[in-house]
Amino acid sequence: MQVQQSHPLEPFFQQAVRNSYEGRLGLxxxxxxxxxxxxxxxxxxxxxxxxxxxxxxxxxxxDEMVKASDPIHGTARSFIAERTIxxxxxxxxxxxxxxxxEAIEPDPNANSSRPTLSELIRVxxxxxxxxxxxxxxxxxxxxSLYAQLSSVFEHCVLGLAIARRDLWRTLxxxxxxx
Numbered sequence: 001m002q003v004q005q006s007h008p009l010e011p012f013f014q015q016a017v018r019n020s021y022e023g024r025l026g027l028x029x030x031x032x033x034x035x036x037x038x039x040x041x042x043x044x045x046x047x048x049x050x051x052x053x054x055x056x057x058x059x060x061x062x063d064e065m066v067k068a069s070d071p072i073h074g075t076a077r078s079f080i081a082e083r084t085i086x087x088x089x090x091x092x093x094x095x096x097x098x099x100x101x102e103a104i105e106p107d108p109n110a111n112s113s114r115p116t117l118s119e120l121i122r123v124x125x126x127x128x129x130x131x132x133x134x135x136x137x138x139x140x141x142x143x144s145l146y147a148q149l150s151s152v153f154e155h156c157v158l159g160l161a162i163a164r165r166d167l168w169r170t171l172x173x174x175x176x177x178x
Contacts (some may be wrong), residue, residue, distance in 0.1 A: 007040035020162035024133060026156050030145055038091045051088060062115045062123055065089050083134045086127040090149065093124030098160020125153040
């Protein structure tokens with residue numbers, strides 16, 4: 001059995017996510033662990049926009065990511081590639097919606113390249129749902145986790161927003177009053 005190597009930031013993220021997910025929202029430890037590892041993953045350089053187009057340029061627009069995941073009408077080379085890309089899109093949308101409010105378009109009527117919160121939630125839920133449908137062979141054990149992530153996506157976004165606030169307070173404690 002292969003032991004998963006721990007990321008140096010994992011205990012830091014694990015505590016923040018556990019406090020909001022399990023302590024405040026009642027989400028389980030499996031989701032907490034998954035989201036903590038996802039935060040570690042996105043803390044690495046070049047991991048936020050790891051999806052690439054045919055010219056090896058990062059794909060930054062949500063609609064282009066979704067198109068890239070489609071093995072019939074898009075550029076995914078197989079259904080396994082679709083699963084991998086949809087997992088990434090689920091993670092990306094969760095991360096953006098919960099941790100990067102400045103990257104979200106607040107006006108749903110704006111002609112902007114930034115996604116709205118409702119788009120992030122819709123695409124994130126859909127992506128995790130698609131990943132959960134890969135429920136045989138080597139993906140069987142993981143399928144239920146992705147089904148849970150899809151069904152509680154909004155709670156996961158809220159939990160990340162709470163964790164973000166708590167992390168900010170930890171890193172920026174108020175100055176002592178004399």
